[in-house]
Amino acid sequence: MASAASPTLPPEADALLRAGVAAMQRRDAAAARAAFERLAGFGPPVPPPWLLLAQACRLGGDGNAEARALDALLAAEPRDLRGLVMRGDLHARAGDPRAMTSFYQAALKIAAGATAPLPPALTAELDRVRHVLAQASLGYRDHLERALAARGVGPRGRSARVQESLDILYGEKQPYFQAPTSFFFPQLPQRQFYEREEFAWLPTVEAAAPAMREELEALLTADDAAFTPYLEATPNRPVMQAHRVGDPSWTAYHLWRRGAPVPGHAERFPRTLEALRASGAPLPRIGARSPMILFSSLRPGAHIPPHSGMLNSRLIVHLPLIVPPGCAFRVGNDVRSWEFGRALLFDDTIEHEAWNRGSETRVILLFEIWRPELSGAERDELTAVFEAIESYGPGLGEYDG
Secondary structure (H helix, E strand, O other): OOOOOOOOOOHHHHHHHHHHHHHHHOOOHHHHHHHHHHHHOOOOOOOOOHHHHHHHHHHHOOHHHHHHHHHHHHHHOOOOHHHHHHHHHHHHHOOOHHHHHHHHHHHHHHHHOOOOOOOHHHHHHHHHHHHHHHHHHHHHHHHHHHHHHHOOOOHHHOOHHHHHHHHHHOOOOOOOOOOOOOEOOOOOOOOOEEOHHHOOOHHHHHHOHHHHHHHHHHHHHHOOOOOEEOOOOOOOOOOOOOOOOOOOOEEEEEEEEOOEEOOOOHHHOHHHHHHHHHHOOOOOOEOOOEOOEEEEEEOOOOEEEEEOOOEOOEEEEEEEEEOOOOEEEEEOOEEEOOEOOEOEEEOOOOOEEEEEOOOOOEEEEEEEEEOOOOOHHHHHHHHHHHHHHHHHOOOOOOOOO
16 A cells, blocks of 8 residues: 555545554554554455554554564565565564564565666665665674684684685675586586695696796797687687687697697697606596697786686696786686696686786696596596587587687
8 A cells, every 4th residue: 555545445444544644644653553453454355554554553662563564464465675674674673683684685685676666765775774784794793703713613723615604604705506508417516626635646747847837938939929819719609709719818829639639739848748648637538529738828917707618527727837926716706826836626617717917928737637526437438428429510629618
């Protein structure tokens, strides 16, 4: 009942509505409540004025009656924004911040999906709610941190995963999940980065980083134009990321591509490829698709925008070789910097991006490995799956998206 009078109401009901609104305007809570309670008893076709009754009860300081009216309103109209906000207010006054938060957040979620502009007064109320929630969030965090510290689970005594869960709870981080664009393998953990210590073969690769850099610097000295755009247009596929195709600020130099060494390239990096071979790194070997081994270059000022890879049966490995200051890499909600000779291993089907805000070019060695959670039998079966997919027709030849 949004107006002081409605032409659809019977005369007696219309008169009560007018009287109640007039009483509210002169702040006569008792008269307003009496009028709205009588109006609520009319029954169909007169809609009960639950919101107005709740407002009158609030004006008169009767929280219990206000709650009954709001509960009746929300039972009939669960998405009523004013009702949700007022119910949250009641819980705030009762000292129940968790219930308050629940009603406030419901109101904000519904308001975010509104297709028409909200009335200015309601918009102002929602702004107030956001401010209250922000303050409540700080209080909630302080309470939890004090309680955890008392249990010996302070910031220095908790695991990285527990800390991340709290960061998400506090609203400081958001969770990210696998979103492969081509092939999804089920029941794999949602991990953004894997830690170096988890891979027994990795020290052999990292130990060869100085030799790899020597080979890389020899190439750059002899032919600094050898790198080509990381993303190139493919005649048999639509251009889905036109702004990135042919971008000279993000380039690549492939050693292995489409499952085979690149002639004229691989021969220039014998120590690099020998280190990978000797390490026993679990490189996929899939027909005309894998292995994939390349150098990725990012020029100063370049930004690779957020994107997700094509399949979640692999991890991507970055071995930093030329890493000036100002470069960083985000996977999901975790931002890390590259350090020479220290690999980063990550799930590229989780949204990720990279940037170079420094003054020199960044170059990494990039290759893919099987995910450690896959059994040997599963790797063999997936090899058959991907080769069968490839045999259906000419593919992209690789899946390094």
